[in-house]
Amino acid sequence: MTNQSTQILDGDAESGINLAIQNLRDNLLIGLPTETVYGLAALASSRLAIAKIFKVKERPTNHPLILHLASYADLDKWTVNVPDYARTLCNAIWPGPLTVILQRSKNVCDEITGFRETVAVRVPNHRVALKLLNSLNDGLVAPSANRFGKVSPTTAQHVVDDLGSDVSLVLDGGVCSVGVESTILDCTLSTPQILRYGAVTTEQIKSICEIDIDLSTGESRASGMLEKHYAPKCRVELAETSDQAQTILNSLIENGLTARVLDYSSDVIFYAQELYASLRRADSLNIDVVVAVMPPNYGLGVAIRDRLTKASTATH
Numbered sequence: 158m159t160n161q162s163t164q165i166l167d168g169d170a171e172s173g174i175n176l177a178i179q180n181l182r183d184n185l186l187i188g189l190p191t192e193t194v195y196g197l198a199a200l201a202s203s204r205l206a207i208a209k210i211f212k213v214k215e216r217p218t219n220h221p222l223i224l225h226l227a228s229y230a231d232l233d234k235w236t237v238n239v240p241d242y243a244r245t246l247c248n249a250i251w252p253g254p255l256t257v258i259l260q261r262s263k264n265v266c267d268e269i270t271g272f273r274e275t276v277a278v279r280v281p282n283h284r285v286a287l288k289l290l291n292s293l294n295d296g297l298v299a300p301s302a303n304r305f306g307k308v309s310p311t312t313a314q315h316v317v318d319d320l321g322s323d324v325s326l327v328l329d330g331g332v333c334s335v336g337v338e339s340t341i342l343d344c345t346l347s348t349p350q351i352l353r354y355g356a357v358t359t360e361q362i363k364s365i366c367e368i369d370i371d372l373s374t375g376e377s378r379a380s381g382m383l384e385k386h387y388a389p390k391c392r393v394e395l396a397e398t399s400d401q402a403q404t405i406l407n408s409l410i411e412n413g414l415t416a417r418v419l420d421y422s423s424d425v426i427f428y429a430q431e432l433y434a435s436l437r438r439a440d441s442l443n444i445d446v447v448v449a450v451m452p453p454n455y456g457l458g459v460a461i462r463d464r465l466t467k468a469s470t471a472t473h
């Protein structure tokens with residue numbers, strides 16, 4: 158639903174940042190650009206605003222929020238008992254698309270973590286988010302600015318399209334440079350586990366800190382572990398090659414359906430940037446089926462395959 162009354166403000170202008178600070182301090186929610194996707198942001202100290210996030214997103218409270226920090230130097234304010242390898246990783250990658258789960262300090266309120274003793278933290282690599290965070294002397298919790306289970310926003314307009322007046326304003330920071338959500342690494346276990354794939358790859362993590370990494374197991378602890386997520390209105394069918402996609406497309410069209418092929422598999426960086434915008438475009442054109450060509454199962458391709466697979470398992 159579009160609500161043109163919600164303002165999109167230039168995130169690089171001082172006036173936009175100042176109004177965002179004022180709104181956050183008034184317990185309102187704002188749309189925040191990050192390098193991954195746009196976030197629905199609230200002050201980490203505002204229990205009232207955090208409760209609004211769950212309501213607006215229609216998000217179950219057992220899906221705790223990622224806490225965004227201004228810099229690595231803030232880590233010890235919000236976490237305790239940080240393993241050395243996690244320090245090495247965060248120091249090397251932040252600001253960047255890596256979220257780590259650590260034991261929380263007393264500064265983290267229960268509403269952020271859903272009463273867990275752990276907290277998910279990261280430093281976003283976006284000039285507007287960092288400018289804001291550096292002006293706050295607080296953290297920002299910011300899940301993706303869409304309703305739970307749907308496609309994430311990668312432009313300011315997507316946020317307004319999805320949430321309308323449920324956000325007080327959106328800071329415009331351009332198109333997200335990464336385009337898929339952060340990698341989540343659980344660092345509270347003896348062997349760390351990847352809970353969600355993102356632009357920071359398993360190979361990169363291993364090369365920085367020479368640790369073993371487990372694939373996620375056990376009950377779902379992150380939205381990235383749900384089977385269905387990132388779902389557009391259209392059906393998504395998967396193909397391993399461009400030829401296979403063409404065959405599927407032809408048969409869909411023969412059956413009277415409107416369909417499009419999504420294939421940037423030769424350029425995974427561009428694929429990630431365009432993925433959600435392409436699915437949104439298909440929905441706005443009332444396309445019945447998007448046939449997505451899967452990228453190679455390596456590096457950033459792993460994250461794209463994960464999102465496409467989950468989008469394809471949504472029922473309609």
Ligand code: AMP
Pocket residue numbers: 219220221222223258270273275276277299300301338341378379380381
């Ligand atoms: P997002 O869904 O993009 O907001 O990413 C946040 C994900 O990180 C959620 O799916 C959470 O389940 C997961 N998460 C956040 N905090 C924790 C935590 N303390 N322990 C385990 N998972 C967490």
Ligand code: MG
Pocket residue numbers: 300301309380
């Ligand atoms: Mg999300």
